[in-house]
Amino acid sequence: MSARLIVAALVDPAACGAFSARQWTALLTAARAERLLGTLALRLDGMAVPADVAPILADARLDARRERRQALWEADRAVAALAPVGIVPVLLKGSAFAAAGMLAGQGRAIGDLDILVPRDRLDDAEAALRAAGWEWVKPDPYDDAYYRRWMHELPPLIHAGRDRMIDVHHTILPLTARRRPDAAAMLADAVSLGTGAAVPRIDDMLCHAAAHLLADGDMAGGLRNLWDIHCLIVEHGGAAGFWPALAARAARHQLGAPVRRAVRLAHRLFGTAAPADWLRGGMLDGPFAARLFCREGWGLEARPVLRLGFYLRSHLLRMPPAMLARHLWTKWRKDHRPAG
Amino acid sequence: MRHAIGLAVGPATFRVGSAWRAPIDQLRRLYAGYPAVDPDRQVPDFTVRLQPARPWRRFVRPSIFIGGDHWLAEAAPMALAHGLLAAEMGMNLQMALGWRRHLLLHAASVERDGRAIVLTGESGSGKSTLAAQLGERGWRLMGDEFALLDLANGMVHPFPRLVSLKNRSIDVVTADLPPGRLGPRLDGTAKGSIRHLVPAPDAIARMREPAMPALLLFPRFGFAAARRIVEPGEAFVRLTEASTNYVALGEAGFGALTRFVTRVPALALDYPDGDAAIAAVEALWAGMA
Numbered sequence: 001m002s003a004r005l006i007v008a009a010l011v012d013p014a015a016c017g018a019f020s021a022r023q024w025t026a027l028l029t030a031a032r033a034e035r036l037l038g039t040l041a042l043r044l045d046g047m048a049v050p051a052d053v054a055p056i057l058a059d060a061r062l063d064a065r066r067e068r069r070q071a072l073w074e075a076d077r078a079v080a081a082l083a084p085v086g087i088v089p090v091l092l093k094g095s096a097f098a099a100a101g102m103l104a105g106q107g108r109a110i111g112d113l114d115i116l117v118p119r120d121r122l123d124d125a126e127a128a129l130r131a132a133g134w135e136w137v138k139p140d141p142y143d144d145a146y147y148r149r150w151m152h153e154l155p156p157l158i159h160a161g162r163d164r165m166i167d168v169h170h171t172i173l174p175l176t177a178r179r180r181p182d183a184a185a186m187l188a189d190a191v192s193l194g195t196g197a198a199v200p201r202i203d204d205m206l207c208h209a210a211a212h213l214l215a216d217g218d219m220a221g222g223l224r225n226l227w228d229i230h231c232l233i234v235e236h237g238g239a240a241g242f243w244p245a246l247a248a249r250a251a252r253h254q255l256g257a258p259v260r261r262a263v264r265l266a267h268r269l270f271g272t273a274a275p276a277d278w279l280r281g282g283m284l285d286g287p288f289a290a291r292l293f294c295r296e297g298w299g300l301e302a303r304p305v306l307r308l309g310f311y312l313r314s315h316l317l318r319m320p321p322a323m324l325a326r327h328l329w330t331k332w333r334k335d336h337r338p339a340g
Numbered sequence: 341m342r343h344a345i346g347l348a349v350g351p352a353t354f355r356v357g358s359a360w361r362a363p364i365d366q367l368r369r370l371y372a373g374y375p376a377v378d379p380d381r382q383v384p385d386f387t388v389r390l391q392p393a394r395p396w397r398r399f400v401r402p403s404i405f406i407g408g409d410h411w412l413a414e415a416a417p418m419a420l421a422h423g424l425l426a427a428e429m430g431m432n433l434q435m436a437l438g439w440r441r442h443l444l445l446h447a448a449s450v451e452r453d454g455r456a457i458v459l460t461g462e463s464g465s466g467k468s469t470l471a472a473q474l475g476e477r478g479w480r481l482m483g484d485e486f487a488l489l490d491l492a493n494g495m496v497h498p499f500p501r502l503v504s505l506k507n508r509s510i511d512v513v514t515a516d517l518p519p520g521r522l523g524p525r526l527d528g529t530a531k532g533s534i535r536h537l538v539p540a541p542d543a544i545a546r547m548r549e550p551a552m553p554a555l556l557l558f559p560r561f562g563f564a565a566a567r568r569i570v571e572p573g574e575a576f577v578r579l580t581e582a583s584t585n586y587v588a589l590g591e592a593g594f595g596a597l598t599r600f601v602t603r604v605p606a607l608a609l610d611y612p613d614g615d616a617a618i619a620a621v622e623a624l625w626a627g628m629a
Contacts (some may be wrong), residue, residue: 014447020380021379021380021382022379022380025379025383025384026357028383029409038606050383052353052382052384055441056383059438059441061438062440062589063588066588066590078545179370194408226374298341298357298387298389299387299389299407299408300389300391300407304395331497
């Protein structure tokens with residue numbers, strides 16, 4: 001699978017020196033499909049690469065710079081919109097990595113702006129954002145009600161003028177999920193950036209990344225999440241007391257197992273350094289690693305049965321079976337309603 | 341992908357993969373005069389995939405989803421009979437969404453004596469047809485869909501893909517052309533009937549040769565003959581709307597477009613029919629010489 005080329009290139013950019021034209025083509029296509037082309041382009045910056053590869057990587061760096069600029073601007077606009085009601089948004093994921101100048105943010109694709117606000121301030125945040133030009137994109141009443149009752153975020157909003165989406169979270173997993181992260185602790189311990197925004201503590205970033213990768217969703221595009229995790233550990237894993245603090249924090253968020261598996265997978269794929277007791281176990285990690293390697297050289301995902309398994313798993317993680325059945329029934333009926 | 345072809349159009353290189361043989365065979369015939377892209381020696385800029393809309397749709401009522409490096413989730417699936425059109429749309433989509441090395445203008449362009457006319461306008465304005473006709477009458481066709489504006493020196497680079505002729509313009513343009521330069525007639529597409537035309541040999545042979553723009557035209561088909569000077573400010577705004585990567589290029593795009601509209605005179609040109617348009621362009625050109 002060409003995803004292995006992505007991993008090889010990210011871990012050791014010099015390995016690309018031996019790649020054939022076909023391998024380069026597969027690498028670039030697969031990396032783009034995994035939204036890792038910008039990251040890869042930054043990793044390979046300054047290296048000698050084939051003449052027809054160099055402009056592709058240069059374009060990817062240009063795009064990464066623009067995405068970063070746009071992401072920081074969106075964060076700035078959200079800060080400005082929320083300041084009048086006294087809410088300091090906690091930036092999540094890519095926006096946080098970029099705003100805090102972290103290794104994980106280098107070249108990273110950043111789509112929507114994700115922020116975390118206190119649950120009891122959601123109504124105020126919503127009103128303030130709408131007053132500042134953000135609008136609904138889920139006009140369907142069932143979807144809207146579903147989000148508000150069961151999700152960890154408001155229905156997505158898009159800014160009318162800039163056409164950019166914001167996801168306003170009040171916690172990091174759906175309320176229907178078995179695990180209940182402690183969002184209040186994340187908010188209370190967030191680190192101010194001095195710009196009116198804040199970012200989560202490093203261990204909270206890791207817990208969130210692991211939750212996103214392994215406790216929510218079907219792992220599509222998971223290689224990027226795992227690279228985030230690798231970068232966070234590379235940058236901070238050597239700090240005194242890092243690992244015990246991470247274990248304690250993960251336990252508090254009911255994310256002990258996903259965080260440990262994420263660390264093992266990062267070690268397995270990227271050679272991320274971690275203490276020996278963090279790398280024990282992992283008998284069932286094989287399928288997770290295989291899922292992360294599904295991307296092939298034309299940018300498609302192979303292994304449909306394995307992917308279907310993880311797709312089914314994602315729904316079971318998100319909600320209890322009876323509720324899932326009810327939800328799918330409602331969605332199915334809506335999709336098959338005769339037109340008019 | 342089971343079937344694949346690598347090809348170069350202007351400065352861009354593509355590989356097109358397909359679950360079916362027919363679209364690739366058609367591309368191979370129509371792009372025979374273009375430089376090939378050898379997958380063992382070259383890394384193409386873009387990947388296009390013609391993939392089944394659902395796994396079983398490779399066999400049962402075959403239905404093409406246009407995938408690739410850049411794709412639109414909301415794009416409607418297409419019939420296998422329209423596979424050539426799907427491939428062309430896939431390549432256009434890569435350029436529209438992914439090209440960063442020039443400012444991309446949704447415009448046709450033609451060249452004579454080293455200087456170029458850029459023709460822009462909405463779909464149906466007749467720019468494709470007019471450019472194709474000029475391309476058969478002493479002009480070098482640089483492209484019917486995209487004009488690539490150099491970010492550094494202001495020149496226009498060709499993108500002479502297959503010309504996409506629609507509906508009534510098919511018969512007008514293809515009447516005297518050999519069948520070897522024509523693709524199959526595709527009826528019942530989202531835009532009606534379409535037939536692809538291989539540009540004249542010199543358009544392909546000189547596809548890496550840029551030209552300095554001398555005139556910007558906003559043609560409009562089906563109106564009484566008229567012309568009006570377009571001021572740089574209006575041209576600027578209309579071209580930002582005709583560019584898919586103006587925002588992505590940031591300051592470089594702004595600089596290139598500003599230079600273009602301040603240096604190149606612009607005219608809106610209404611015309612009742614093709615002959616009138618060709619005559620008007622020739623008259624304008626003679627007046628500028």
